[in-house]
Amino acid sequence: MLIKTILISLCLFVTSIQAAPKIQHWVTDNGVRIYFFPTHELPMMDFRVVFDAGAARDGEKHGLALLTNGLLAEGAANWNASEIAEQFEGVGATFSNSSHRDMAVLSLRSLTDPKLLNVATKAFSTVLTAPSFPQKAFDRERNRLLISLERQKQSPDSISNKAFYEALYEKHPYAHLATGDIDSVKSINVNDLKTFYKKYYVSQNAVVALVGDLTRKQAEALVDQIFKSMGSGVRAPKIAPVPTLSENKNVDIFFPSTQSHILLGQPGIKRGDNDYFPLYVANHVLGGSGLVSTLSDEIREKRGLAYSSYSYFVPMREKGPFIMGLQTKNESAGEALTVLREVLRKFVNNGPTQAELDAAKKNLVGGFALRIASNKKIVENLASIGFYQMPLDYLDTYIKNIESVTLDQVKNAFKRHINPDKMATVVVGDAKKTQKN
Numbered sequence: 001m002l003i004k005t006i007l008i009s010l011c012l013f014v015t016s017i018q019a020a021p022k023i024q025h026w027v028t029d030n031g032v033r034i035y036f037f038p039t040h041e042l043p044m045m046d047f048r049v050v051f052d053a054g055a056a057r058d059g060e061k062h063g064l065a066l067l068t069n070g071l072l073a074e075g076a077a078n079w080n081a082s083e084i085a086e087q088f089e090g091v092g093a094t095f096s097n098s099s100h101r102d103m104a105v106l107s108l109r110s111l112t113d114p115k116l117l118n119v120a121t122k123a124f125s126t127v128l129t130a131p132s133f134p135q136k137a138f139d140r141e142r143n144r145l146l147i148s149l150e151r152q153k154q155s156p157d158s159i160s161n162k163a164f165y166e167a168l169y170e171k172h173p174y175a176h177l178a179t180g181d182i183d184s185v186k187s188i189n190v191n192d193l194k195t196f197y198k199k200y201y202v203s204q205n206a207v208v209a210l211v212g213d214l215t216r217k218q219a220e221a222l223v224d225q226i227f228k229s230m231g232s233g234v235r236a237p238k239i240a241p242v243p244t245l246s247e248n249k250n251v252d253i254f255f256p257s258t259q260s261h262i263l264l265g266q267p268g269i270k271r272g273d274n275d276y277f278p279l280y281v282a283n284h285v286l287g288g289s290g291l292v293s294t295l296s297d298e299i300r301e302k303r304g305l306a307y308s309s310y311s312y313f314v315p316m317r318e319k320g321p322f323i324m325g326l327q328t329k330n331e332s333a334g335e336a337l338t339v340l341r342e343v344l345r346k347f348v349n350n351g352p353t354q355a356e357l358d359a360a361k362k363n364l365v366g367g368f369a370l371r372i373a374s375n376k377k378i379v380e381n382l383a384s385i386g387f388y389q390m391p392l393d394y395l396d397t398y399i400k401n402i403e404s405v406t407l408d409q410v411k412n413a414f415k416r417h418i419n420p421d422k423m424a425t426v427v428v429g430d431a432k433k434t435q436k437n
Contacts, residue, residue, distance in 0.1 A: 022392070023035055023036070023037050023382065023385070023392045023393075023395075024036040024037070024038075024216060024219075025386075025392060026220075028203070028223060028224065028227065030203040030204070030227065030230070030232045031203045031204035031206075031232055031235075032203045032204075032206045032207075032208055032223060032227055033206070033207045033208065033386055034208045034210065034219070034220075034223055034386075035207070035208065035209050035210070035382045035383070035385060035386040035392075036210045036211075036214075036216065036219045037209075037210070037211045037378060037379075037382055038211075038212070038213070038214060038215070038216070038219075039211060039212060039213065039375060039378075040213050041213075042212075042213060042375070043111055043112045043113065043213050044109065044110065044111055044112060044212055044213060044375065045109070045110060045112050045117070045210065045211065045212025045213060045214055045222075045375075046107070046108070046109050046209075046210070046211045046212055046375045046376055046378075046379040047107065047108040047109075047110075047124070047208070047209075047210050047212075047222070047226075047379075048105060048106070048107045048108075048208070048209045048210075048379045048380070048382075048383045049105070049106050049107075049128065049206055049207070049208050049209075049226075050103045050104070050105050050206070050207045050208075050209070050383045050386070050387045051103065051104045051105075051200055051201055051205050051206055051207075052102070052103060052200065052205050052235065052236040052387070053065055053068070053069070053099075053103065053104040053196070053200035053201060053205065053236070054099055054100050054101050054102045054103045054104055054178065055099065055100065055101045055173070055176065055177070055178040055180075056101050056102060056173040056174060056239050056317075057173070057196070057200060057236060058173070058176065058180070058184075060184070061180070061184050061187055061188050061192060062176040062177070062180035062181055062184040062185070063145060063178070063179055063180020063181070063184055063185040063188060064180070064188055064192055064193070064196055065099050065104060065178065065196065066099045066145070066178045066179060066180065067138070067141060067142060067145065067185075067188060067193055068099075068104070068193045068196045068197055068201075069097050069098065069099035069104045069105075069106075070097070070099070070141055071131065071133050071134075071137060071138060071141060071193055072097055072106065072127050072128070072131045073085075073095060073097060073127050074131075074133075074134060074137035074138075074141070075131065075132040075133065075134040075137055076126045076127045076130050076131050076132055077126050077130045077132070079126065080134070081137065084123065084126075084127060087119065087120075087122075087123035088108075088120060088123055088124075090119065091110065091111070091115075091116040091117075091119045091120050092110070092111055092116065093108060093109060093110040093111070093116070093119075093120035093123075094107075094108070094109045094110075095107070095108055095123070095124065095127070099178055100178060101173075101174055101178060101316060102316050102317045102387070103387055104200070104201075105383070106124070106127070106128060107379075108120060108121075108124045109376070112212060112213045112214060117222075121222060121225055121226060122225075124226060125225060125226040125227070125228075125229065128201070128226065128227075128230065129226075129227070129229040129230045130229065131197065133190050133193050133194055133197075135190055138189075138190050138193065142185060142188065145179060145180070145185055146182060146185055146186070148179065149179060149180070149181065149182050149185065150182070152179075156255045156257050156259070156261045156428045156429065157261055159253060159255060159261075159428050160253070160261040160262075160263050160426050160427075160428040161177070161263070162177055163251050163253060163426045163428070164251075164263040164265065164321075164323070164424065164426045165177065165321070167249045167251050167424040167426060168245070168265065168266065168267060168321055168424045169242065169267075170243075172240065172242055172243070172318075173239060173240070174242065174316070174318070174320075198231075198233075199233070200233075200236060201230070202230065202231050202232060202233025202234070203227055203230050203231065203232045203233065204232050204233050204234050204235045205233060205234070205235050205236055206227070206230075207383065207386040207387045208223055208386070209379045209380075209382035209383035209385075209386060210222070210223070210379070210382075211375045211378045211379040211382060212375060239317055239318050240318070241318055241319075242267045242270075242318045242319040243267075244266075244267065244422070245266050245267065245419075245422040245423070245424060246422065247422060248421065248422060248423055248424075248425070249423075249424040249425065250425045250427075251424070251425065251426045251427070252427050252431055253426070253427070253428045254429075254430065254431055255428050255429055255430065256430060257330075257428075257429055257430060258329065258330060258430075259327050259328060259329060259330065259429060260327070260328055260329070260330050260333035260336075260427055260428065260429025260430070261325075261327050261426075261427070261428045261429060262325060262326050262327070262328070262333060262336060262337055262340065262425070262426070262427050263323060263324070263325045263424075263425070263426045264323075264324045264325065264337070264340055264341070264344075264423055264424070264425045264426075265321050265322045265323040265324055265423060265424060266321070266322055266418070266419065266422060266423050266424060267319040267320075267321060267322070268313045268314065268315070268319055268320055268321055268322030268417060268418075269313060269315050269319060269320070269322075269417060270315055270316060270317060270318050270319050270320065271315045271316065271317060271384075271388035271390065272388060272389070272390060273315065275409075275413040275416065275417060276315065277401045277402060277404075277405050278405050278406075278409040278410045278412075278413035278414075279313055279410075279413050279414065279417060280313065280364075280402075281357065281360050281361055281364065281402060281405045281410060282347075282351065282352060282357075282360075282410040282413065282414055283311055283312060283313060284360040284363065284364060285347075285352040285356045285357065285359075285360045286311050286343075286344075286347050286352075287309060287310045287311030287312070287324060288310070288311060288312055289360065289363065290308075290310075291308070293309075293310075293311075294343060294347065294352070294356075295309040295310065295311060295324070295326075295340070295343055296308065296309055298339055298343050299326060299336065299339060299340070299343075303335070303336075303339065305326070305328050305332050305335060305336040305339065306326040306327055306328040306336060307327075308326065308327075309324070309325065309326035309340070310323075310324070310325055310326070311323065311324040311325075311344075317388065322417070322418060324340055324344065326340065330429045330430045330431075333427060333429055337425070337427065341420065341423075344418070344420050345420040347414065348414050348415055348418050348419075348420055349415075350411075351407065351410050351411035351414060352407075352410065354407055357405070357407055357410060361402050361403055361405060364402050365399050365402055365403060368398060368399060368402075372395065381394075381395060
């Protein structure tokens with residue numbers, strides 16, 4: 001019965017603006033930007049704080065943001081990692097953290113019973129505002145990361161991904177992976193983490209998403225309790241714009257495998273781009289809808305070159321990548337790459353058919369409820385809305401924006417943003433067995 005009630009509430013949220021609580025937004029005195037969505041079906045709350053402290057802020061020490069975020073729960077105040085974990089587990093709460101190119105994330109899920117929530121909130125606040133960065137934990141986590149980086153040298157998928165971002169972004173902060181590289185990780189020390197933390201883990205640089213069984217007054221008190229010991233600081237400066245590729249780039253990397261990993265793409269769009277919905281819908285036709293996409297039809301169904309092929313946009317604070325990719329036998333890599341390029345060129349020139357566009361919109365609208373099917377998913381959406389400063393009615397108007405996309409918008413958007421003559425191409429495999437174009 002409870003699950004049924006939640007599903008009904010979600011349907012009302014999707015279909016009726018008037019029937020759903022609005023996203024509430026405010027800024028605290030010390031600069032924390034709050035995005036709150038009350039839901040009262042379950043006595044739980046999900047709290048997510050996002051800092052502009054991702055890998056794009058690493059500077060020359062790639063991997064610094066990841067290590068800083070990863071060490072937060074390894075020691076705080078007088079607690080060690082085990083004692084921190086016990087604080088959360090003792091009241092049935094869960095803590096998680098992660099680091100990406102644009103952002104660093106810390107999350108808390110807890111029951112809203114005051115006694116339980118108070119303990120969970122205190123533990124979360126301590127981890128967030130009083131990390132101790134113990135040397136032993138740092139040594140262990142850095143060694144673990146170095147081992148992971150060594151293993152990545154044996155993964156053609158990891159090799160192709162790293163080479164693709166480097167080719168696409170060159171000297172831009174987006175060029176390196178969040179995990180960094182072996183030389184840069186070896187150069188990082190505990191003081192680097194402490195300096196990074198003091199600069200970027202500050203109230204002015206924080207966005208909070210909060211979803212759950214709380215009133216506005218309770219939400220305000222919760223945020224104040226968590227951030228009361230954190231300094232205000234300043235917001236991180238803007239990231240430099242991503243330059244456009246001036247020519248085709250081709251990177252061939254030898255790897256002794258039976259399959260070639262192929263990635264093809266260029267800088268795409270940033271969050272908030274006016275062409276987001278036309279590009280999103282169009283790409284669903286091109287390569288975003290799995291086995292029923294245009295790419296899959298040409299690559300898999302007609303030619304049997306690969307089990308799967310795909311394309312997608314990754315909007316970020318500045319232009320994230322547009323990526324096309326597949327894996328195929330070394331012997332067919334040349335043919336597969338030719339088809340990949342031909343399909344893209346044809347799609348940019350002609351776009352999808354009206355029937356394909358209608359089917360894509362229907363599929364995306366039908367799947368939207370799954371994107372907000374839990375408090376956890378809602379809080380993820382709220383965090384993105386806040387971090388990228390998207391409209392507060394983004395979720396309310398999502399279906400309308402999908403349904404209003406026209407064929408002309410799709411065609412014009414792809415022609416404006418995608419240039420088939422200026423792409424970065426990475427092929428990782430056994431070139432001796434590959435048919436050259």
